[in-house]
Amino acid sequence: MSRNEYVPFLSEILDVIKHTEIEYTFRMAYDGEVKPGQFFEVSVPKYGEAPISVSGIGEGFADLTIRRVGKVTNEVFELYKGDKLFLRGPYGNGFDIEEYKGKELVVIAGGTGVSPVRGVIEYFAKRSDERKNMTLVAGFKSEDDILFRDDFQFWRQNMDVILTLDNGEETKDHKIGLVTKYIPDLILEDVNTAVAIVVGPPAMMRFSVKGLLERGFKEENIWISQERKMCCGLGKCGHCKIGNQYVCLDGPVFNYTVGKTLID
Incomplete structure (x- = not known):
């Protein structure tokens, strides 16, 4: 049964x-x-x-x-x-680790957007031999809003980490400014093969992806998460439907070639 x-x-x-x-x-x-x-x-x-x-x-x-x-x-x-x-x-459809193996990886996350991508960060922090250079750009409103503080200490030992706050004063542990401020300065070996994950508030994702595209990233090498649109989980209530996509079934993780069409 x-x-x-x-x-x-x-x-x-x-x-x-x-x-x-x-x-x-x-x-x-x-x-x-x-x-x-x-x-x-x-x-x-x-x-x-x-x-x-x-x-x-x-x-x-x-x-x-x-x-x-x-x-x-x-x-x-x-x-x-x-x-x-x-x-x-x-x-839902999560992040497929296999998509990022053996490649340069950039993860850009804002606020609670660090949560859904934390599993990817953890995986490659512990298995640096399975990827090339990795950069994490994570932004929070203030020092009081930082999530996973202990994790950041470990991640810093295993990848390039830019932790930034919207306001306050710069310290040895964090910078000041929006995550988009640091995209132009990303150090990349080959932008044509580099892959990126972007998760956070809608405006932050929109401008972060714009910055990555301006750096030369290919659309098919960028993934986003529409986690804020999740609802019943079964595609029955219709609250998450954008166009012909159900975020809770077809997402919340989308390759940007599909994600860019999800305008509601």
Whole structure:
């Protein structure tokens, strides 16, 4: 008998990691295949459900980095290690690691956009022999908004990292300015074969991709994520439909050759 895709399953919270006052990572027990960039529907009975991108993958777990912004996430933040949450998924089309192996890789992420691409960053941070030069450009509003601080220390040892804040004063750990400011200065061996991933707020993605194209990146070598458009996860509610694409089914990760057409 086939499983009803609408019915969630219970998952234990293995750990809770605080990043900011409103952003925590919930490490959920999960055995099964999952890709960076995919998402789970997290539900709390009587309060509803919310789509949350996978921010980390490991043996027997999947990380979900959640921002406290509404009635569902408010309830999630009342839970602790050992408690349980209802999940369904994973859903969507994630980042395919194979696409980036053996190539120069640039990752540009803004704010919570670091979460869905963190699995890719982690993979290549630990396996530098499987790619060429790698650069991460990550931007946050302020120092208080930085996610995955410990990870950044590790990533700096294994790739070129530009951590930038919208405002404040420059330090040895971070620069000041929007992520787009640093695209013209990217050091690349061969822009014709380099690949890039861009995730963040719509305006940030639009201008970052514009900057990459101006640097000579090919459209087919750029990937974006429309994670902010996710809804039911099954293509039934229609809220994520743009043109003839369902973001929760065909995305949220798109090659830019398709992603550039998703105007709503």
